[in-house]
Amino acid sequence: xxxxxxxxxxxxxxxxxxxxxxxxxxxxxxxxxxxxxxxxxxxxxxxxxxxxxxxxxxxxxxxxxxxxxxxxxxxxxxxxxxxxxxxxxxxxxxxxxxxxxxxxxxxxxxxxxxxxxxxxxxxxxxxxxxxxxxxxxxxxxxxxxxxxxxxxxxxxxxxxxxxxxxxxxxxxxxxxxxxxxxxxxxxxxxxxxxxx
Numbered sequence: 129x130x131x132x133x134x135x136x137x138x139x140x141x142x143x144x145x146x147x148x149x150x151x152x153x154x155x156x157x158x159x160x161x162x163x164x165x166x167x168x169x170x171x172x173x174x175x176x177x178x179x180x181x182x183x184x185x186x187x188x189x190x191x192x193x194x195x196x197x198x199x200x201x202x203x204x205x206x207x208x209x210x211x212x213x214x215x216x217x218x219x220x221x222x223x224x225x226x227x228x229x230x231x232x233x234x235x236x237x238x239x240x241x242x243x244x245x246x247x248x249x250x251x252x253x254x255x256x257x258x259x260x261x262x263x264x265x266x267x268x269x270x271x272x273x274x275x276x277x278x279x280x281x282x283x284x285x286x287x288x289x290x291x292x293x294x295x296x297x298x299x300x301x302x303x304x305x306x307x308x309x310x311x312x313x314x315x316x317x318x319x320x321x322x323x324x
Contacts, residue, residue, distance in 0.1 A: 144272075148265045151220050155227020162228070163235035173198070177229030179260070180237055181252050181320045188321050195313035199260070199306065202226055206267045207302050210274035213282055219268040219275070226264045230257040252320055259312040263305050270301050 178194040205222055209215035237245040
């Protein structure tokens with residue numbers, strides 16, 4: 129718990145970013161292994177999260193809509209977890225879950241197309257997955273910062289003077305992260321239409 133608590137501090141920012149990056153990497157590895165061993169329903173949207181063009185839909189609008197919905201669900205879950213004192217472990221779990229979606233999507237592409245999937249994985253999955261991973265890490269970092277602040281208020285028994293400002297800033301940051309996600313899925317969907 130101390131590692132998570134230090135993530136939002138100035139000294140621990142770099143260490144915290146690496147820690148959260150490792151969490152999503154663990155999810156990617158777990159998703160790849162689960163897909164390779166057929167231990168989960170890889171065709172379930174709750175698992176693949178529409179990272180792969182195989183699951184995005186046939187049209188541009190379907191692909192954007194499904195990927196955007198996946199981003200909204202993830203960011204909303206992270207956002208609301210930031211309003212809980214013990215939201216940190218939820219954030220870490222959500223981060224790993226996001227990684228599982230990336231891992232499953234890549235593994236499924238290789239299972240279906242073999243080595244021929246490499247160009248599609250590089251052009252269609254990895255850019256969206258990279259942006260999604262960065263957005264996910266930044267979102268969970270904000271969750272942890274917010275959750276730690278709430279915990280500090282509870283422990284110290286005092287209300288922050290700038291609480292309204294902090295909440296407004298928290299909302300703005302998540303709106304920016306959603307816009308970045310939307311731009312990413314739109315570009316990727318356009319690429320899917322052109323390439324496939």
